[in-house]
Amino acid sequence: MNIFxxxxxxxLGDEFDEFLxxxxxxxxxxxxxxxxxxxxxxxxxxDLLDFELKPAPFCSESFYIPNEITSFGNNPLHxxxxxxxQEPSASSAVTMLDxxxxxxxxxxxxxxxxxxxxxxxxxxxKGFLWSNEIVKNRANILLSNxxxxxxxxxxxxxxxxxxxxxxxxxxxDKVLVDAPCSGEGMFRKDSAAESEWSDEHVKxxxxxxxxxxxxxxxxxxxxxxxxxxxxxxxxxxNEGVISRFLEENPDFALEDANVGxxxxxxxxxxxxxPMDGGEGHFAARLRKSGELYKNSFTENKPKKIDxxxxxxxxxxxxNRPFGENIEVIGDKIIVLPQKYVLTEKLPVLxxxxxxxxxxxxxxxxxHSAFMAAKACECVSKVDFDVNSAEIKAFLHGEExxxxxxxxxxxxxxxxxxxxxxxxxxNGRLKNKYPKGLRLL
Numbered sequence: 001m002n003i004f005x006x007x008x009x010x011x012l013g014d015e016f017d018e019f020l021x022x023x024x025x026x027x028x029x030x031x032x033x034x035x036x037x038x039x040x041x042x043x044x045x046x047d048l049l050d051f052e053l054k055p056a057p058f059c060s061e062s063f064y065i066p067n068e069i070t071s072f073g074n075n076p077l078h079x080x081x082x083x084x085x086q087e088p089s090a091s092s093a094v095t096m097l098d099x100x101x102x103x104x105x106x107x108x109x110x111x112x113x114x115x116x117x118x119x120x121x122x123x124x125x126k127g128f129l130w131s132n133e134i135v136k137n138r139a140n141i142l143l144s145n146x147x148x149x150x151x152x153x154x155x156x157x158x159x160x161x162x163x164x165x166x167x168x169x170x171x172x173d174k175v176l177v178d179a180p181c182s183g184e185g186m187f188r189k190d191s192a193a194e195s196e197w198s199d200e201h202v203k204x205x206x207x208x209x210x211x212x213x214x215x216x217x218x219x220x221x222x223x224x225x226x227x228x229x230x231x232x233x234x235x236x237x238n239e240g241v242i243s244r245f246l247e248e249n250p251d252f253a254l255e256d257a258n259v260g261x262x263x264x265x266x267x268x269x270x271x272x273x274p275m276d277g278g279e280g281h282f283a284a285r286l287r288k289s290g291e292l293y294k295n296s297f298t299e300n301k302p303k304k305i306d307x308x309x310x311x312x313x314x315x316x317x318x319n320r321p322f323g324e325n326i327e328v329i330g331d332k333i334i335v336l337p338q339k340y341v342l343t344e345k346l347p348v349l350x351x352x353x354x355x356x357x358x359x360x361x362x363x364x365x366x367h368s369a370f371m372a373a374k375a376c377e378c379v380s381k382v383d384f385d386v387n388s389a390e391i392k393a394f395l396h397g398e399e400x401x402x403x404x405x406x407x408x409x410x411x412x413x414x415x416x417x418x419x420x421x422x423x424x425x426n427g428r429l430k431n432k433y434p435k436g437l438r439l440l
Contacts, residue, residue, distance in 0.1 A: 003199050004184065004197060005020075007233075007234070007235070008023075008233060011233065011235065012273075015273075015275065018275050019273060019274065019275060022188070022273075022274035022275060023187070023188065023274070025188075028067060029087075029188045029189040029279055030064065030087060030088055030089070030274070030277065030278055030279055031064065031065040031066075031067060031069075031085075031087070032056055032062055032063055032064050032065055032085075032086055032087055032088035033053075033062075033063055033065055033072075033083045033084065033085050033086060034059060034061050034062045034063075034083060034084050034086045034091055034114070034117075034118060035061040035062075035063070035082070035083050036061075036081055036082055036083055036084055036117060036121055036149045036150070037061060037121045037124075038081075038120065038121050038124070038125070038149060038150050038151065039080065039081050039082055039149065039150050039374075039417050039418075040077070040080075040082035040083070040417055042060075042061060044082075044415075045077065045082055045083060048077060048082075048386055048415055049077075051065075051066055051069055052066075053065075056088035056089075056091070056277065056278075057260070057261045057277055058088055058089055058091045058092040058095060058261050058272075058277075058278065059088075059091035059092070059094070059095050059118070061091075061118075061121070062086070062088050062091040063088075064088060065085075072085060073085060074439055075386070076386050076391045076392070076395060076414045076419065077386055077414060077415075077417070079148070079395055079414075079419050079420075079437070079439075080413075080414045080417040080418065080419035081148045081149040081150050081371060081417070081419075082417050084113075084114055084117050084118075084145070084149065086114045086118075087278065087279050088277065088278050089185075089262075089272040089276075089277070089278020089279060089280065089281040090114055090115070090231065090278075090281060091114075091115075091118060092229070092259070092261060092262065092270065092272060092278070092281050092283055093115060093176060093178060093227050093229035093281070093283040094115050094118040094119055094122070094176065094227075095257075095259060096227050096229075096257035096259060096270070096283050096285050097119070097174055097176055097225065097227040097285070098174075098225070098257065099119050099122035099123060099174060100122070100127075101122075101123060101124050101126040101127060102123075102126050102127040103123060103127045103128075103173045103174055104127055104128045104130075104171060104172045104173050104174075104339075104341070105119050105123065105127065105128070105129050105130070105172060105173065105174045105175070105176070106129075106130045106132070106168070106171070106172040106174070106175045106176070106216070106219050107119060107129065107130070107131045107132065107176045107178070108132050108161055108164070108165070108175060108176065108177050108178075108212065108215075108216050108219075109132070109133065109134070109161070109177060109178050109179055109180060109212065110131040110132055110133050110142050110156075110178070111133035111135065111138035111139060111141055111142040112138065112141045112142060112145060113131070113141070113142045113144075113145030113146060113149075114145075115176060115178055116129060116131040116142065116145075116146065116151075116154070117145060117146065117149045117151065119176070120146075120149065120151040120153070120154060121149075123153065125152050125153055126153070127153065127339065128153055128154075128155075128337055128339050128340050128341065129151070129153060129154040129155070130154070130155045130157065130168070130172070130341060131146060131154055131155070131156050131157070132156075132157045132158070132159055132161070132164055133156075133157075133158060134158065134159065134160055134161065135158075136158050139156065139157070139158040139349055140349070142156055143156045143349050143350055146350075147353075147367070147368050147371055147372075148371060149371075150371045150372045150373075150418070151372065152322055152335075152337065152352065152353055152372045153337040153338070153339075153340070153352075154337070154351075154352075155337075155340060155341070155343060155348055155350070155351040155352075156348070156349045156350050156351075157343070157346055157347055157348045157349060158347045158349055159346055159347050161212050161215040161216065162211075162215040163346075164215075164219070164346065165215040165216055165217075165218040165219040166215075166218060167345070167346055168218075168219045168341060169218045169219060170218075170219070170220070170221050170222075171219055171221070171341050172219050172220055172221060172224060173221060173224050173225070173292065174220075174224060174225045174226070174227075175216050175217075175219055175220045175224065175225075175226040175227075176226075176227050176229070177209075177212055177213055177216045177226065177227070177228045177229070178229045178230070179205075179208075179209040179212055179213075179228065179229070179230055179237075179241075180205065180208065180209070180212075181205050181209065181230040181231060181232040181234070181237050182197055182201055182202045182205050182232045182234055182237060183196075183197075183231055183232055184197070184231075184232040184233045184234060184280060185230075185231040185232055185233060185278075185279045185280020185281060186231055186279065186280075188274070188279060189279065202232075202234050202236050202237060203236060205232075205234075205236075205237050206234075206236045206237045206240055206241055209228075209230070209237055209241045210241050210244055210245060213226075213228060213241065213245050214245070214248070214249075217249060217252070217288070220288050221288070221290075221292060221293065222288055222289065222290025222291060222292065222293070223287070223288060223289070223290045223291050223292030223293070224287075224288050224292060225255070225285060225286070225287055225288075226252075226285075226286045226287075226288070227257075227283055227284065227285050227286070228241070228242060228245075228283070228284050228286065229281060229282060229283040229284075230281070230282050231279070231280055231281055231282075232280070232282065233271075233273070233280055233282075237282075238265065238269070238271070238282040238284075239265055239266050239269070242254070242266055242269065242284050242286075243266070245286075246286075251288060251289045251290075252286045252287065252288055252289070253286065253287055253289070254266060254267050254268045254269065254284060254285065254286060254287075255268060255285045255286065255287040256268045256285075257270070257283075257285040261276065261277075262276055262281075263276065265282060265284070266284065268284070268285065269282065269283065269284035269285075270282070270283050270284075303324075303325070303326065303327075305324065305326050306328075308363070309326060309328075309333055309355075309356075309363065310324075312333075312355075312356060312363045313326075313355060315379065315408070315409070316365055316369075316378065316379055316380070316408075316409050317369070317373060317377055317378060317379065318376075318377050318378070318379060319377070321373060321374070321377040322335040322352070322353055322355070322369070322372065322373075323335060323337075323338045325337070325338055325352070326355070328358070331357055331358045331359070332354050332356075332357055332358075332366075333354065333355045333356045333357070333358065333363065334350075334351070334352055334353070334354055334355065335352050335353050335354075335355050335369075336351055336352040337351065337352050340352070353366075353368045353369050353372045354366035354368040354369060355368075355369050356369070365409050365421060365432075367420060367421070367432070367433070367434050370411050370412075370418050370420055370421040371418060371419070371420070373411065373418055374418065375411060375413045375416050375417070375418055378410075378411035378418065380406060380407070380408055380409065380410040380411065380424070381410060381411040381412075381413055381418075382400075382402050382403075382406065382410055382411070382412055382413065382424075382429065383413040383414075383415070383416060384412070384413070384414055384415075385414070385415060386414050386415055391412075391414050391419075392439075394412055394419075394420065394422070394429075394431060394433060395419075395433065395438060395439045396438060396439050397431050397433055397435065397438040398431060399422075399428050399429060399430055399431055400412075400422070400428070400429045400431070401427060401428060401429075402424055402427060402428065402429045403427070404426065404427040406424040406429075407424055407425065408423065408424060409421055409422075409423055409424075410422055410423070410424045410429060412429070412433075420432065420433045420434075
């Protein structure tokens with residue numbers, strides 16, 4: 001690691017000693033969460049948690065978690081998708097992307113989903129998000145997080161960036177490239193990242209990052225914005241990659257993201273070191289020349305749908321909250337986003353949400369639909385406190401006692417936030433929480 005530290009000393013100069021203090025205090029790294037405003041407000045989460053949330057400077061929904069808080073992923077509010085556990089500085093890139101409601105956004109290297117779910121919250125169920133991850137098992141984790149946080153207007157794919165961006169040329173207002181990197185900003189909390197580091201690895205990462213950027217540019221509209229980010233300190237992977245990209249692509253220019261966090265790197269780019277309140281991040285905002293035009297994708301008109309499917313829809317949800325762009329694919333009933341990009345001949349894991357599954361001659365609801373629904377959109381619901389025995393039993397996969405008057409498929413909520421469903425009969429809620437998600 002002497003080469004790494006020599007590079008950091010050259011980069012930081014007089015601040016190297018301060019960096020070294022942070023670098024050597026591996027047990028005290030920054031931990032954080034980001035509130036998922038699609039399902040919960042900041043004020044509500046503050047009230048429900050039994051510890052103080054200290055604001056992080058990188059995003060208005062991002063907060064520090066005290067180091068003494070453990071097993072936080074088992075909290076029922078996490079299962080409900082009220083928040084995403086995320087190192088605070090990781091939220092900086094999406095802040096610099098400045099997503100607006102109605103945007104079409106591509107997150108090209110999206111797993112495990114922290115930045116995609118942050119983008120989705122900014123879209124507020126308007127516009128469209130395409131989240132891609134080239135590694136299949138990581139793409140499945142991405143999909144799981146998209147589902148848990150209740151995102152309705154997304155497509156998740158498992159494609160090579162060059163293939164995806166060729167097929168989706170000129171489709172997106174904004175593109176995020178959170179590129180695979182040498183992970184120098186993770187060394188304090190991940191010894192594996194540190195042990196895998198080498199100068200050769202840094203150089204190979206830089207070549208791969210430039211290749212990904214040159215693919216990503218194709219998916220961007222004229223006049224669109226692309227943010228490039230990494231969780232590494234390496235000049236080769238940060239300023240070096242951006243400088244080479246700009247030399248090869250004179251139709252792109254760095255642009256001021258108007259943020260106050262971090263410190264300057266290249267013109268308008270930002271660096272975040274542990275001294276700045278995060279484990280480490282780099283982000284640069286790029287604008288493609290040309291005039292930005294509105295999406296030509298029109299809202300999908302409802303198709304003729306089997307009345308049995310609509311009756312089923314109406315039996316569990318009020319006013320068809322996900323729209324009526326319904327397709328039956330195999331045994332799955334899918335509600336596609338109202339506005340989306342066509343996905344033919346691309347390896348798509350899911351687009352939109354799964355409303356239900358056809359089992360023999362009946363339709364059963366899918367967990368995905370209840371996670372995407374608000375409590376007020378559900379025909380039948382039960383609500384348990386975050387500290388109740390009932391919600392803990394539900395998350396363990398157990399039956400739960402309910403009022404005798406509650407019948408049929410019923411949303412299960414924790415303090416008003418949907419976290420799954422069950423089927424009620426004779427004062428009992430039969431558990432439908434997915435086995436792979438249960439707290440055993």
